[in-house]
Amino acid sequence: MNDTLSQQLTPSQKKAVFHLEGPLLVIAGPGSGKTRVITYRIAALIDTGIRPFNICAITFTNKAADEMRQRTITLETPAGAHISTFHSLCVTILRQFAAKAGIHPNFTIYNESDQTRCIKQAIKDCGLDTTNFPPARCLDAISNRLKNNLIDVDSFKSQADDFFSETLARIYARYQQILSQANTLDFDDLLMKTAFLLRDHPDVCSELGNRFRFLLIDEYQDTNYAQYKIAKALASAHNNICVTGDPDQSIYRWRGADIRNILAFEDDWPDATVVKLEENFRSTANILETADRLISCNLNRKQKRLVPTKPPGQDVIVNAFADELEEAQALANQVKQLTDNGASLNDIAVFYRVNAQSRAIEEALIQNQIPYQIVRGVEFYNRKEIRDMLAYLKILVNPDDEIALLRVINTPARGIGKTTVDRLRTYASHKNITLYEALKKVGSIDSLSKAPKAKIAAFVNMLEQFKTDLTGQVAPLAERLFIESGLQQYLKAAGEDGKNALENVNELINAAAQYDHQAEKPTLLDYLQQISLVSDVDAYDTSIDRVALMTLHTAKGLEFENVFIVGVEEGLLPHERTNTDDADDLEEERRLFFVGITRAKSGLYISYARYRTIRGQLLRTIPSQFLFELGINFAELTQEDDGFSVITQYDFNPGQMVQHGSFGLGTVTEFIDMGENSIVVVKFNTGQTKSLMLKYANLSKIDNI
């Protein structure tokens, strides 16, 4: 790397970049130039003569991987390093060593809705009821408690010692059996099977260890046990493992991520070098101080500084609104004001805790003719018509995929009804063959009469003619299949709904054409794999100027000039499903807020609504406890011209702590509930006692609803 480049680095960044051999932990606060460090480090490694082929960088999303690849190209670094997500890396490894991993190399990948179908089937097959064994709960247990912790069916069976565990073990066993018969892996299998492959086959482990002589892992705070074991196995031969992350940005505990992986890195690798990047090049000092006050409320945390390099900038705004409609409208107004002052829409983002919150924002933006995008890549692939198309394509590469087959065997309706399918399945299980094989042998199934036999034969023939060449381009294949399966005709006949669906499938075919264009060697299997592993943020597209709407989780890793965080209320942030008695759960919600705040470069607008419609019901809300931890004055929308003070909360109990804009912290001594004109008496820490009248903006208007 030339000197000009390395001059762009701070001393601690340099230390991380030029630490070449041996374990390295980079604790990188938000906006501290972490991506720069990783890409420069790759360049520095290659500079010393290490072949790109021997470098493996693992990111959290495909988008991050693409970006990193792009940035190494900008640095004129020779290409060839493996840069991908954990899951993509695992797919590559598993296809290469399929036999040793005990799977077929042409496996396909099940997403969450496929998983749900399978688990329901498994529960049913075990003779159990989904009311007693809710699919979502079972899946969560199998995924996060078992698979992500590398507990396979046999070991769980041997340790199950109560009724629930024993039953769960049966469901787990059946679930895995369904998947393996369909020649499919779910997300967790990708990690688990890879971890087992490396554990049980030292030859594979050392081959891969020698190939990937330098391992870099980003967002290490959000790795789970399986990922941790994979990383450890790959690096065990050479100890050249560099991990980067920020414990304060760990937000995936619910998905099995274990923050201890990063906290205990130095125990795992005793000779590890630790570099802390604390300077923040992104946000104004005001934003950083707000973020710092908030995150300091997490007690289970290593102290870390956020050092601003920018001036204070404008104040962080906290707004209270009557309801989510007013909140959305005010947001739209503020967006207009920002663009009037020269901001572009791509500089503006809106974050929320749950996807359902996007709706009110969307409506306000539409009303005000403000272009926007909802950053939610996976949603597209969950549409019915898209899933139908993908099911057809999946069958071509993996005819064993029974879920895909059952999905389209009668879609569009072609006279192969439930009874016929049941008979086919019975036949298949008697003969111990797959459903697709049964379809091929339809002539010899006695339980079927002539008409269904002919329909099945026609269906199989239609599919078989596509299977001759699957190594070419995907888009032409998809288009032909769309037509010949009858799906296009079906959608064309379906009126207004079908029109939309038709557009979506065309978009899918366009995307496939783009894939064909970009891929070195396009294949259907590879295409399907890419689609299976998309994340929400992968769909984030800045080519058109528009406001970005996304969840706080999706926002991780991004940055915007202006950020709106809406719905900062108890029940949403922290979310109602967080166990507030569990400090770790609550602290993760706080970190999520922290992640959102630290995305903002200069403008930060935090808001909550006093009333919110949730699942069709208008509910009074309570401002989030986190708001009181920001240490900033609340901007109420009520006029304060009558001399009374305002506190942003509704109901008080004696002894409760409050934060007041002018008087600071205090303790409630009395609460006089008089509806709209309630009074709270507070003894402030300054020593003075005040009677404060509570004012609720537009309360009468709302109560009339």
Place this chain on the structure above:
DNA sequence: GCCCAGCCGCTTTTT
């Protein structure tokens, strides 16, 4: 075998 109505259950975040 197909279609539709109505009911039920769920409803946080996502690779």
Place this chain on the structure above:
DNA sequence: GCGGCTGGGC
């Protein structure tokens, strides 16, 4: 408020 599933009618 929504979408998936079931059961009944054609």
